[in-house]
Amino acid sequence: MQFGIFSVSDITRDPVSGETPSEAERIDAIVQIAEKAEEVGLDVFAIGEHHNPPFFSSAPTTLLSHIAAKTEKLIVSTATTLITTNDPVRIAEEYAMLQHLSKGRMDLMLGRGNTAPVYPWFGADIRQSLPLALENYNLLHRLWREDVVDWEGKFRTPLQGFTSTPRPLDDLPPFVWHGSIRTPEIAEQAAFYGDGFFANNIFWPKEHYMRLIKFYRQRYAHYGHGTEKQAIVGLGGQAYIAKRSQDALKEFRPYFNEAPVYGHGPRMEDFMEQTPLSVGSPQEVIDKTLTFREHFGDYQRQMFLMDHAGLPLKMVLNQLDLLGEEVVPVLRKEMEARQDPETAKPPTHAGRVKDKYGDGPVRRPKPNANRGDNVTGGSPYQDSQ
């Protein structure tokens, strides 16, 4: 089981101090948050992708490679990478580069993005969001698996003899999660390719996720990647932790009340009762998180949203101390003890290299010499014919 944090990258006014951090402050803060995640023993740090204020994360691979360079064990990931408005060729290149620089300590989560005005900025149309996402991923999947790709689709310029460089580290494509809360086609695509499926689990009704995750598991088995229990599932969640639950409620309330998306809406206590939000003592957060597997089955990755709604850096770092020291160790032990033995291991580069190659040699392709025309031929690598 992997535990981590994911950030939306929002730059939100702190409703208690009244201060809004600058982009520079927030970007510095996120690096410290990621480093802290490793320090307190978390496994994963993931960042969102946005192309409009008040968010800063427009270039996730730049941020993540910097974080990977400053850490040693942490897996860097996204929540999410936009598979709609990004050219799949650029995703293939950028994330393969990140994979090399992080020595395989990365994966990524794909999402569609729901902000209509962003699409035309990148030459896309939100009304085509779903077919665009599906087609783009079909291409991305090939770009990481075939040295030379001929391709033609509806949304992008055709490719003839294209090689995405660098090839994935150890010729092993980055692990992909598909994030969705209500789109069966995305669950189907995740299942078809044997990829992971992630439900952000911030908003309920959980019945929708339960049905979608069940569908993904069934289709994963249908396509022969393993049993339903072996499908790779990730869940989000959000928590605010304090030693005493009354302190947690008191400290988090002003942030909850003005949070983007659900602020100025439901009472915090109602939201806690009706959604996966935990605000309370470490034990209360543990108890609530332990219920997730009862609804969704055993899963591989639990992510928490901890740095949003204007929470100042100091509070976030304190949250991470509590999460890493008091919550996650117990969750790790309890969840692994309760887990069905059939459950798949969470995806790591080392584990996947082992699955692909066993003890055999690992492919690390070497390109043929440049012929002088700056165009690669049909067999760009020395070991491919």
Added chain:
Amino acid sequence: MGQNFQLVVVSAGTSDPSSTRLLADRVAGRVETLAGKRAQTVGTTVIELRELASEIANALVSNHIGPKLQTAITTLRHADGIVASTPVYKAGASGLFTSFFQILDNDLLIAKPVVLAATAGTARHALVVDDQMRGLFAYLRTVVVPTALFAATEDWQDNGLNKRIERAALELVALMTSGFEKTVRDESWGSYQHEYGSAGGTELTIDLDSDLMRLAAGGGTAN
């Protein structure tokens, strides 16, 4: 054995009792009586929107459906007939009333028979039901009975209102008896637009035989 109908009254009246609720109750009472004459039984449930006001507001701004609202949605999903009644404010249906119906899934009320009713302090608002409310319920693809009910202050002393209530109630009973909703839903449900999780969270069927599903499974072209 006669049919058994679930009638749901939705009232956006604010006082207790309100004339808005009173009007709806009179319709419900007549529906029960008329159905009884045909050996049909009617169970009536009332949704007082006043009690859902804060959850309705939350749902509008944050898409978060609270528990009382979820109960109301479930009740409406099982309704065989609906009486929807609102006060008129500023020449329109109460914002509470329209907000409630605006947050429902588009396909929740398909083909359900509805009586529309409104109350106001002056007869100048008389066309609000036919001119404004019908459009909302057409969008929701309900079947609104031909007789619209409207009661200004003076109508409460006028036997004409009782006659119109009688007419509307009979129209509703006739539509419920016809099985219109069942026929439409049984035979044509798939031809209406649905989203995953729509129809109050019950539309969870997944169609594998679509162009998008084929595209998801690696091939084919999208529409």
